[in-house]
Amino acid sequence: MTVFGEGLRIDLPVDEIPKYWYNIVPDLPEPCPPPLDPKTMKPAGLDSLWFFPKSLIEQEISQERYIEIPDEVRETYVRMARPTPLIRAKRLEEYLGTPAEIYYKYEGISPVGSHKGNTAIAQAYYNKIDGVERLVTETGAGQWGTALSLACAMFDMRCTVFMTRASHDQKPYRRVLMELYGSEVYASPSNVTEFGRKILSETPNHPGSLGVAISEAIETVKNDPKSKYSLGSVTNFVLLHQTIIGQEAIKQLELVDRKPDYVIGCVGGGSNYAGLAYPFLKEKLAGKLDAEFISVEPEAVPSFTRGVYAYDYGDTAGMTPLFPMYTVGHNFVTPPIHAGGLRYHGKAYSMSILVKNSLIRPVAVKQREVFDAAKLFSRIEGIVPAPESAHALLQAIKIAKNSKEKEVILFNMSGHGLLDLGGYAEYLSGRIINCDAVSINYDSIPMKIS
Ligand SMILES: Cc1ncc(COP(=O)(O)O)c(C=O)c1O
Structure with a gap:
């Protein structure tokens, strides 16, 4: 007997909000180099992170694999619409004529509109x-x-x-x-x-x-x-907090007896993708999952695909320590693409190590094809994606189109685009440009890491 709507939207009860965040740092294939003091070029002491509070600095350097989520935080997560649904994009599958199953974790359901x-x-x-x-x-x-x-x-x-x-x-x-x-x-x-x-x-x-x-x-x-x-991406503690996304998704896929073959997300600094991917990567590193991990960035800000692994500043004025990351340089003049959240010059330190070790495959896409995918999704699935999230959607579509068998594609819909309609208006009027011809001043990047 088929059950009405079965497998289309997979929800978890409120008390299934994870009790721990997962810290990938102890499981990384190589240790993350320490931040450097730009004056001495020696490892920066903890006081170089003076602008963060003590408890978050402790999380930043923690080697504990699991960190307990305080009850007040879990309760507030309920107000942020957690657990978020896992949705099967069945109409999109039918439209593409693919044998693959496409699932997305929908973070846009939060009152603030995204995973942030x-x-x-x-x-x-x-x-x-x-x-x-x-x-x-x-x-x-x-x-x-x-x-x-x-x-x-x-x-x-x-x-x-x-x-x-x-x-x-x-x-x-x-x-x-x-x-x-x-x-x-x-x-x-x-x-x-x-x-x-x-x-x-x-x-x-x-x-x-x-x-x-x-x-x-x-x-x-x-x-x-x-x-x-307060920072919304890049640091270890931010990525840590996001791992509730992937932990929920693992449970949700288990409910329909699935494991992903592909885990996909857009990357600005790396937090929404880490949030989805790291709990699955833990399974992969333990030999329990055989999936491919793909990060998606705009060609206009190609930190992973054309940047270098280097020590670079987190800001333009050079007030922060030097952090080890893939970067296009802190002086990079970011083209005005509509995915404002993907315009940062650097990438998360832990994710940089995973890309360097080929555990995550980075790809870059063009702005116009991102908006084409977003328009298709809006009409077919009803949700207007944030332009950032549409990068992940586009990659999921590309893979589904080439699928020859029943593969499971999972991507993160990190936010909705209902406050991005200015960008959509420009797209619909045919005025959107690709912004892909960027030049990178490699000499301005302080110190390459071999
Ligand atoms: C909806 C959405 N997705 C993705 C991003 C990219 O950031 P991150 O790579 O940290 O997830 C942003 C950043 O503002 C965002 O608003």
């Missing part, structure tokens, strides 16, 4: 118990700023967001949402920091970049002892 709440909640919680009163951050597309704004509201903290000017002007409703949650929002470069004023005096129409906005956020924290900095 998973770490925002955790970071607000730990900062609060460490006595911090205000969090300061940067945001590109606005997804991260929105998530942190709500998280701060939930834990009664103040929040200041530097939003890259290009996104700020393209996505006015993101700003409204952040302000609605109680944050103060500045278009970056702004005139409220010394670094912002310097950039504006040199280039009055500067479109902003994540690197510049990070520098402004860190400068703000430096001048206010009650504030700390």
Whole structure:
């Protein structure tokens, strides 16, 4: 007997929200090199991470494989619509005429519209118990700023967001949402920091970049002892917090007796993809899963596919330590693609090691084909993907089209695109460009790692 709707949407009960985050660091095929102090070029001490609170620095360097999720955080995850559903894109399979099964984890169901709440909640919680009163951050597309704004509201903290000017002007409703949650929002470069004023005096129409906005956020924290900095991607602790995505997906696929042959995600700094992929990679490293892992980035910001593995700054002004990562250089001028969350110059340290060791295969795609895939998905499955997430969708479609057998393709739909309609309007009017002819100044990258 067939059961109505069986296997189309796989939900978990609320009490199945994972109790632990999975830390991949002890399972990496080689140790992650330490950050360097740019003045001495020696390993930076923990005080170089002064802009984070103590409890998150402990997580950053932890070698524990599992870290318990506090009850307050799990409870707030329920408000963020966790556990999120795993959905089978059956109409898409039929449209493509593929024998493959396509599943996606839908993080866009969260009130903040993306996976970013998973770490925002955790970071607000730990900062609060460490006595911090205000969090300061940067945001590109606005997804991260929105998530942190709500998280701060939930834990009664103040929040200041530097939003890259290009996104700020393209996505006015993101700003409204952040302000609605109680944050103060500045278009970056702004005139409220010394670094912002310097950039504006040199280039009055500067479109902003994540690197510049990070520098402004860190400068703000430096001048206010009650504030700390909060980051939405790249670091070990952010990726750690996201691993609830993959842990839930493993249980959900078990409910329909499936294991993935492909695990796919888009990569800005790496957090949503790590969140989905790392719990599955743990199975692969233990010899229990034979899947291929594919990360997807824009050709306009090709850190994995054309960048180098090097020590580089996290920000443009060079205020952070040097981090070991794949990078296109902290001075890279990011083309104005609509996937604002994929415009960062560097990639997560742990993911860089996995790519270097061929455990993750990186691919790069063009903006126009990303929007083609997103349009198809909107019409066929009904969900408008965030332009970032549509990179993963496109790769899933490419694989499904070539499938000759019943393979299982899993990808992360990291967010919805309902506040990205400006980009969609440009696409529908035929004005969207590919932005793929980027030049990388390899000489500006401080120190290559062999
Ligand atoms: C919906 C969405 N997906 C993906 C990303 C990329 O970031 P990450 O690689 O950290 O997941 C962003 C970043 O803002 C985002 O908003």
